[in-house]
Amino acid sequence: xxxxxxxxxxxxxxxxxxxxxxxxxxxxxxxxxxxxxxxxxxxxxxxxxxxxxxxxxxxxxxxxxxxxxxxxxxxxxxxxxxxxxxxxxxxxxxxxxxxxxxxxxxxxxxxxxxxxxxxxxxxxxxxxxxxxxxxxxxxxxxxxxxxxxxxxxxxxxxxxxxxxxxxxxxxxxxxxxxxxxxxxxxxxxxxxxxxxxxxxxxxxxxxxxxxxxxxxxxxxxxxxxxxxxxxxxxxxxxxxxxxxxxxxxxxxxxxxxxxxxxxxxxxxxxxxxxxxxxxxxxxxxxxxxxxxxxxxxxxxxxxxxxxxxxxxxx
Amino acid sequence: xxxxxxxxxxxxxxxxxxxxxxxxxxxxxxxxxxxxxxxxxxxxxxxxxxxxxxxxxxxxxxxxxxxxxxxxxxxxxxxxxxxxxxxxxxxxxxxxxxxxxxxxxxxxxxxxxxxxxxxxxxxxxxxxxxxxxxxxxxxxxxxxxxxxxxxxxxxxxxxxxxxxxxxxxxxxxxxxxxxxxxxxxxxxxxxxxxxxxxxxxxxxxxxxxxxxxxxxxxxxxxxxxxxxxxxxxxxxxxxxxxxxxxxxxxxxxxxxxxxx
Numbered sequence: 002x003x004x005x006x007x008x009x010x011x012x013x014x015x016x017x018x019x020x021x022x023x024x025x026x027x028x029x030x031x032x033x034x035x036x037x038x039x040x041x042x043x044x045x046x047x048x049x050x051x052x053x054x055x056x057x058x059x060x061x062x063x064x065x066x067x068x069x070x071x072x073x074x075x076x077x078x079x080x081x082x083x084x085x086x087x088x089x090x091x092x093x094x095x096x097x098x099x100x101x102x103x104x105x106x107x108x109x110x111x112x113x114x115x116x117x118x119x120x121x122x123x124x125x126x127x128x129x130x131x132x133x134x135x136x137x138x139x140x141x142x143x144x145x146x147x148x149x150x151x152x153x154x155x156x157x158x159x160x161x162x163x164x165x166x167x168x169x170x171x172x173x174x175x176x177x178x179x180x181x182x183x184x185x186x187x188x189x190x191x192x193x194x195x196x197x198x199x200x201x202x203x204x205x206x207x208x209x210x211x212x213x214x215x216x217x218x219x220x221x222x223x224x225x226x227x228x229x230x231x232x233x234x235x236x237x238x239x240x241x242x243x244x245x246x247x248x249x250x251x252x253x254x255x256x257x258x259x260x261x262x263x264x265x266x267x268x269x270x271x272x273x274x275x276x277x278x279x280x281x282x283x284x285x286x287x288x289x290x291x292x293x294x295x296x297x298x299x300x301x302x303x304x305x306x307x308x309x310x311x312x313x314x315x
Numbered sequence: 316x317x318x319x320x321x322x323x324x325x326x327x328x329x330x331x332x333x334x335x336x337x338x339x340x341x342x343x344x345x346x347x348x349x350x351x352x353x354x355x356x357x358x359x360x361x362x363x364x365x366x367x368x369x370x371x372x373x374x375x376x377x378x379x380x381x382x383x384x385x386x387x388x389x390x391x392x393x394x395x396x397x398x399x400x401x402x403x404x405x406x407x408x409x410x411x412x413x414x415x416x417x418x419x420x421x422x423x424x425x426x427x428x429x430x431x432x433x434x435x436x437x438x439x440x441x442x443x444x445x446x447x448x449x450x451x452x453x454x455x456x457x458x459x460x461x462x463x464x465x466x467x468x469x470x471x472x473x474x475x476x477x478x479x480x481x482x483x484x485x486x487x488x489x490x491x492x493x494x495x496x497x498x499x500x501x502x503x504x505x506x507x508x509x510x511x512x513x514x515x516x517x518x519x520x521x522x523x524x525x526x527x528x529x530x531x532x533x534x535x536x537x538x539x540x541x542x543x544x545x546x547x548x549x550x551x552x553x554x555x556x557x558x559x560x561x562x563x564x565x566x567x568x569x570x571x572x573x574x575x
């Protein structure tokens with residue numbers, strides 16, 4: 002689900018960078034405001050360690066059926082451990098380090114990746130889980146069950162939004178890509194949900210204070226109703242968005258936003274055909290191709306030698 | 316080019332160059348293969364200067380290629396510039412030239428862009444890049460979190476590996492198929508994995524507590540500066556101007572060079 006560079010229209014990639022920066026900025030302010038009062042959320046060292054933990058936890062997988070395995074992305078889990086704002090910062094960091102260290106996701110597409118997984122998956126997923134848990138009475142099983150549902154939904158929403166972004170960029174066909182992506186991620190989401198539930202149950206049993214288990218105060222009916230309405234709204238909104246996605250509509254949006262001109266032809270051409278001036282026909286093309294091939298081979302050889310000598314110097 | 320200690324080099328120019336370069340590749344129009352090839356030569360030249368051979372770079376760049384799956388539908392579902400249409404059994408299929416161009420351009424751009432970020436991370440290691448980003452006004456909370464994540468990444472991954480090995484030794488992974496399978500149902504396996512995740516978190520948490528206590532006893536106040544900020548690169552402006560010129564010429568090349 003980590004988008005590499007090249008698949009997103011640059012305007013969309015830059016717009017998502019901007020949107021991500023604004024929301025991460027809000028998360029930073031909320032975090033700074035709560036730093037004095039919050040326990041786990043305001044601890045930078047813990048945030049760094051949780052980042053490394055999410056990285057390592059993504060290595061854990063379990064076989065589901067032949068050839069496929071369930072594994073963890075960890076957005077909602079991080080949200081439960083640190084709170085929505087601190088976990089958004091942690092996931093932003095994790096996705097950034099993944100792009101930087103492991104080339105998992107592009108640099109220009111980093112804004113989109115943080116938006117899809119860090120903001121929709123983590124911030125959205127955690128806030129949704131809180132609302133759902135509140136609706137269900139906010140007891141221990143309600144909270145953990147809500148985390149499972151939110152985990153599944155965060156994977157589905159992330160995959161859906163990624164496909165819509167690709168559709169807006171013209172690099173995929175949404176009417177085919179969306180069902181394909183959602184059906185695959187429905188399974189991946191089950192893995193996410195099960196691991197999130199099991200991990201939270203383990204932590205709640207072993208170290209209940211880390212999850213704020215003490216705060217099982219009864220909330221008013223009104224508050225629960227509002228939370229329930231919010232959670233339902235999110236589910237219905239997502240379902241409607243994905244169910245009614247019309248590729249023609251998406252194409253017209255792409256055109257309106259000006260993405261489609263990236264598919265336009267060249268305004269004028271410097272070299273008409275690949276031909277050697279003064280020579281015509283097939284011979285000219287073959288000679289041009291040969292010269293090109295020799296030049297490229299020479300260049301590659303030269304650069305390999307240079308790389309070897311530079312590497313020796315180190 | 317000699318490597319200095321982590322954080323001991325001003326990598327701002329390299330970070331700016333990589334970002335602008337990737338942006339200029341993204342701005343290249345569909346079918347601008349010649350311009351993409353040109354940008355690839357720029358990347359492999361830079362790669363050679365930091366000590367990676369073009370072949371190794373090309374191989375490691377392959378990490379982005381599986382994403383081509385996302386672009387495959389446009390090849391068959393677009394109806395413009397039909398190259399071929401016919402029926403295979405009950406399926407009627409067509410291949411669109413425009414779709415093929417979109418898919419190929421996206422894959423090539425992804426491939427070259429990945430190589431650009433590999434060159435960046437080879438030139439400057441992760442802590443150096445975080446330090447450069449910190450100098451470029453990356454918020455302190457993110458820089459501190461990123462620095463610590465990078466620092467403790469391998470440690471926790473090692474811990475995870477040990478736990479995975481222990482799990483395998485206790486037969487939580489299936490051997491054989493059907494009735495031969497051992498290790499319980501899917502939910503049993505998910506619970507086992509979840510318990511590992513939970514237990515890894517507790518270890519990370521107690522480690523964080525120990526580090527916090529050590530940091531507090533040494534007078535830390537919350538912001539953890541990862542490495543000292545290096546001496547500013549005196550030629551930063553010239554380098555950035557050079558990068559801008561390169562990026563502009565790439566964009567121009569995209570507009571002027573022939574497209575297929």
